[in-house]
Amino acid sequence: xxxxxxxxxxxxxxxxxxxxxxxxxxxxxxxxxxxxxxxxxxxxxxxxxxxxxxxxxxxxxxxxxxxxxxxxxxxxxxxxxxxxxxxxxxxxxxxxxxxxxxxxxxxxxxxxxxxxxxxxxxxxxxxxxxxxxxxxxxxxxxxxxxxxxxxxxxxxxxxxxxxxxxxxxxxxxxxxxxxxxxxxxxxxxxxxxxxxxxxxxxxxxxxxxxxxxxxxxxxxxxxxxxxxxxxxxxxxxxxxxxxxxxxxxxxxxxxxxxxxxxxxxxxxxxxxxxxxxxxxxxxxxxxxxxxxxxxxxxxxxxxxxxxxxxxxxxxxxxxxxxxxxxxxxxxxxxxxxxxxxxxxxxxxxxxxxxxxxxxxxxxxxxxxxxxxxxxxxxxxxxxxxxxxxxxxxxxxxxxxxxxxxxxxxxxxxxxxxxxxxxxxxxxxxxxxxxxxxxxxxxxxxxxxxxxxxxxxxxxxxxxxxxxxxxxxxxxxxxxxxxxxxxxxxxxxxxxxxxxxxxxxxxxxxxxxxxxxxxxxxxxxxxxxxxxxxxxxxxxxxxxxxxxxxxxxxxxxxxxxxxxxxxxxxxxxxxxxxxxxxxxxxxxxxxxxxxxxxxxxxxxxxxxxxxxxxxxxxxxxxxxxxxxxxxxxxxxxxxxxxx
Ligand code: NAP
Numbered sequence: 001x002x003x004x005x006x007x008x009x010x011x012x013x014x015x016x017x018x019x020x021x022x023x024x025x026x027x028x029x030x031x032x033x034x035x036x037x038x039x040x041x042x043x044x045x046x047x048x049x050x051x052x053x054x055x056x057x058x059x060x061x062x063x064x065x066x067x068x069x070x071x072x073x074x075x076x077x078x079x080x081x082x083x084x085x086x087x088x089x090x091x092x093x094x095x096x097x098x099x100x101x102x103x104x105x106x107x108x109x110x111x112x113x114x115x116x117x118x119x120x121x122x123x124x125x126x127x128x129x130x131x132x133x134x135x136x137x138x139x140x141x142x143x144x145x146x147x148x149x150x151x152x153x154x155x156x157x158x159x160x161x162x163x164x165x166x167x168x169x170x171x172x173x174x175x176x177x178x179x180x181x182x183x184x185x186x187x188x189x190x191x192x193x194x195x196x197x198x199x200x201x202x203x204x205x206x207x208x209x210x211x212x213x214x215x216x217x218x219x220x221x222x223x224x225x226x227x228x229x230x231x232x233x234x235x236x237x238x239x240x241x242x243x244x245x246x247x248x249x250x251x252x253x254x255x256x257x258x259x260x261x262x263x264x265x266x267x268x269x270x271x272x273x274x275x276x277x278x279x280x281x282x283x284x285x286x287x288x289x290x291x292x293x294x295x296x297x298x299x300x301x302x303x304x305x306x307x308x309x310x311x312x313x314x315x316x317x318x319x320x321x322x323x324x325x326x327x328x329x330x331x332x333x334x335x336x337x338x339x340x341x342x343x344x345x346x347x348x349x350x351x352x353x354x355x356x357x358x359x360x361x362x363x364x365x366x367x368x369x370x371x372x373x374x375x376x377x378x379x380x381x382x383x384x385x386x387x388x389x390x391x392x393x394x395x396x397x398x399x400x401x402x403x404x405x406x407x408x409x410x411x412x413x414x415x416x417x418x419x420x421x422x423x424x425x426x427x428x429x430x431x432x433x434x435x436x437x438x439x440x441x442x443x444x445x446x447x448x449x450x451x452x453x454x455x456x457x458x459x460x461x462x463x464x465x466x467x468x469x470x471x472x473x474x475x476x477x478x479x480x481x482x483x484x485x486x487x488x489x490x491x492x493x494x495x496x497x498x499x500x501x502x503x504x505x506x507x508x509x510x511x512x513x514x515x516x517x518x519x520x521x522x523x524x525x526x527x528x529x530x531x532x533x534x535x536x537x538x539x540x541x542x543x544x545x546x547x548x549x550x551x552x553x554x555x556x557x558x559x560x561x562x563x564x565x566x567x568x569x570x571x572x573x574x575x576x577x578x579x580x581x582x583x584x585x586x587x588x589x590x591x592x593x594x595x596x597x598x599x600x601x602x603x604x605x606x607x608x609x610x611x612x613x614x615x616x617x618x619x620x621x622x623x624x625x626x627x628x629x630x631x632x633x634x635x636x637x638x639x640x641x642x
Contacts, residue, residue: 007369009085010077017077018070020367023360026069027051027059028378031099032371033076035122038088040095042072043102051105051382054414057352059378077368087369096122103374104381115628119201119553120377122370126202128556130164130563138570143167145566146255146269148241148503150231151179153538153555154275155222156200158231160559166566169267170231171257173240177226179277181219184322186303187329189215192321192446193550194352196372197379200225200552206365206372211352212446243504244272246533251575251642253534270575271534273562275555278539278618279494281501285317288469297488300326307487309333315475315485317467319345320608323491324445328454330489337460338483340467340475343606344435345445349418353448380549385623387547391440391599404438404599411439422452429455432464440546441603496618497521497611499541507532508578521617522591524584524638525630527558533576533642534569536562542591543627544609544618546600553624561631568636577639594621 010017021029027049034042047069049059058066080086091099100108100116108116118127134143143166147157150172161168174182191198195208198218203225209217226232238260245254255267282299284290290297298304300322313336316323324345331337357365365372394405403409416434423430429452445451455462465477474485495501499521505513511531523529526543527536538558539551565577595601595616600609611617620627 007085008367010081010367012081014074014078017074017081020360020363021070021073021077023358024070024073024364025058025361025375025378026061026066026073027103028374029073029364029368029371030069031103031377032368032374033073033080034099034102035091035095035370035374036080036087036368037076038091038095039076040098042076043098044068044072047072048102048105049378051103051107051378051386054410090122099374103378107386108381111629112625115625116377116381119380120373121201121204122373128201128560130160130567132164132567134165134566134570137567138573141570141573143270143570144169144268145271145273146171146241146253146267147273147275148255149179149275149277149280150174150177150226150235150237151181151275151277151280152222152552153277153558154179154273155226155229155231156552156555156559157273157275157538157562158226158234159229160563162229162231162234164563164566168234169269170235171239171241171255171267172235172237175237177223177231177235178219179222180279181215181222183280184215184301184303185305186300186322186326188325188327189322190325190354191218192325192353194379194383196376197383198550198552199376201556203228204373204376207362209356211355211357212350241503243506244535245506245510246508246535248508251533271536271566271569273536273538274500274540275538276500276503278496278499278544281495281498282490283493283495284490285492287317287467289472290470292472293470293474293488294472295486295488297490299490299492301494309487311335312486313474313484314338315340315483315488316491317475317488318342318491318493320491320493321345321443321445322493323489324447324451326489326491328450331454331457331460335459337457338475338485339455339460339462340477341432341462341464342466343437343442344433345443346412346415346435346439347419347447347451348415348444349448350446351448353446354450355448380553383550384548385625388623391547393597393599393602402436402438404602408438408440408599415439415444419452422449423456426452426456429462432462435605437603437605438599440599441605442600442607442609443546493608496608499537499617505532505535507535520611520613520615522584522588524579524587525558525561525627526554526620527561527631528565528577528579528584528639530579530581530584533578534565536565538562541617542595542620544620545624546598546609546619549624554620554627557627557631561634564633565639568634568639568641572641574641576642577634578642579639583638591621592616595619597621 145168147170195213239257243256253269253272258264282301310333314334315338317340319341390407390411397405465479468476468478475483508531521541523540526540543554598621609618
């Protein structure tokens with residue numbers, strides 16, 4: 001199901017309502033009920049929630065406040081039920097602002113509100129859908145857009161181009177939709193952002209089974225969205241783009257594709273949208289002796305389900321977000337697990353990480369119109385720009401290199417104290433798992449206690465000595481210890497900074513994209529590159545976020561911008577847009593300066609956020625609001641029209 005189902009009428013008795021409310025998310029239920037009943041007096045000043053990341057999940061409510069919210073909610077639900085489950089008319093603009101003011105504790109200023117309304121998508125609107133159609137502004141003009149990739153961004157691009165009446169084809173190397181959710185089938189794979197926030201704004205879903213759903217659920221969701229929008233017939237599955245060359249005279253792209261049988265052909269396109277993602281090419285480490293290993297080995301994103309790990313001695317190299325998810329599952333099956341950790345993670349504790357959504361909350365989502373939207377709104381807001389303060393460098397901070405500011409230090413102490421409590425009985429492990437770098441210098445990993453519990457298992461060893469070589473029978477560390485293994489699993493991440501590899505892309509005058517980048521990928525707004533007209537990137541350089549927001553939000557912003565660019569071409573009868581170099585240069589300088597003020601820009605620790613040259617090529621250092629503002633529509637002056 002890729003969209004919100006219609007709410008069911010309430011016929012249940014008071015006791016059932018009370019049981020459901022025991023599981024309710026309280027900060028979001030009052031706005032939902034105020035909207036449902038039209039009674040804004042439910043938004044009591046003494047019940048304004050605290051959206052700080054340091055507040056508890058229930059908006060920092062005391063027990064007394066929680067009782068009061070539940071009592072108010074019970075009365076409102078009863079009245080709604082007894083009135084025949086008839087919602088009040090849609091809220092006025094004034095009422096909507098009051099609802100937003102309440103749930104954000106008056107923190108959302110006027111600049112934010114339009115963005116928040118788009119995310120809220122009330123009532124089931126899709127404010128980001130194109131408000132134009134090629135058939136009206138450029139009827140009959142031949143045009144084809146090639147989208148590379150049918151993952152989260154590619155599906156979105158297809159949906160939007162279809163809505164705008166722009167002819168397109170999607171080229172996907174895999175046999176089905178889903179991208180990262182298709183490829184990462186390792187045990188334990190699940191979304192590590194709260195799931196009710198991890199959805200397209202226009203295809204919200206109220207019945208996620210888990211707070212952080214498993215890979216199969218996410219794959220179903222994205223496939224469902226693609227199917228619902230009729231994209232399947234637009235996709236060439238099992239087809240990989242090998243190269244793209246811009247034809248200066250015709251202002252078209254020759255997109256060379258290779259099918260699974262090795263056969264190649266060329267698609268001529270007027271625009272290309274790369275939706276290949278940042279984390280799709282596995283990175284295998286360069287360790288001596290790798291090829292001599294006699295047992296099976298594989299990367300986490302190419303999980304070999306044919307290998308039965310039960311009773312085996314398994315070595316896992318890497319302890320990033322992927323490994324942190326699959327290691328607990330592997331540990332349960334194997335005779336011996338040797339985990340090779342190069343750098344420990346900061347773990348953010350979330351007790352809901354593996355939890356199913358409680359029956360009462362599911363019931364409320366199914367019966368209270370728009371409650372799931374307000375819950376998603378809460379997740380969006382509480383993971384929005386307020387979090388940036390915790391990862392921003394304070395130039396006056398003198399508290400040591402393990403934090404970048406007092407706020408960051410507070411986060412560090414919160415994470416450290418959680419680990420200290422969980423490993424109080426194992427000081428040997430504690431010494432190995434507490435990082436010595438500021439939180440958010442590299443990715444913070446979610447946990448619910450399963451990581452320390454796994455490390456404590458008798459069949460698990462956490463090895464922090466550097467790997468010297470891989471031998472035919474296992475792994476030898478530089479201290480000379482041999483760690484026998486029947487299977488090696490590489491949780492070594494992705495070639496994140498090698499954007500668009502291994503595709504060969506040539507633009508104006510035959511300019512090679514990778515040569516132009518010199519291993520240091522950049523793009524204006526993460527989307528366009530001078531000399532590569534009508535070539536648009538989604539989830540391109542510096543559009544990854546670290547602590548705030550979701551990648552889906554960024555993709556939606558990028559697609560708004562790309563649609564704006566295409567509209568310019570159609571309205572002005574131009575063939576192509578080429579980003580001006582000075583605009584791009586100034587933008588990149590600003591991004592670099594921004595990243596130098598963030599924990600990930602100054603931390604001296606390994607991280608996929610930086611490329612081989614040490615520059616942060618992945619992350620967006622500013623607010624979500626700024627990205628939204630900058631991607632509302634292209635400034636035509638930023639481009640040369642060809
Ligand atoms: P990663 O975070 O890059 O982790 C790679 C791990 O391999 C690190 O522990 C790294 O150590 C280690 N490593 C790499 N080369 C090594 C070598 N030669 N010797 C020893 N250790 C080596 O990759 P990932 O875990 O696949 O995660 C990548 C990103 O994908 C995540 O940060 C996240 O954004 C995304 N992801 C999301 C989800 C989700 O939403 N559910 C799940 C998984 C991944 P160092 O730390 O020392 O480099």
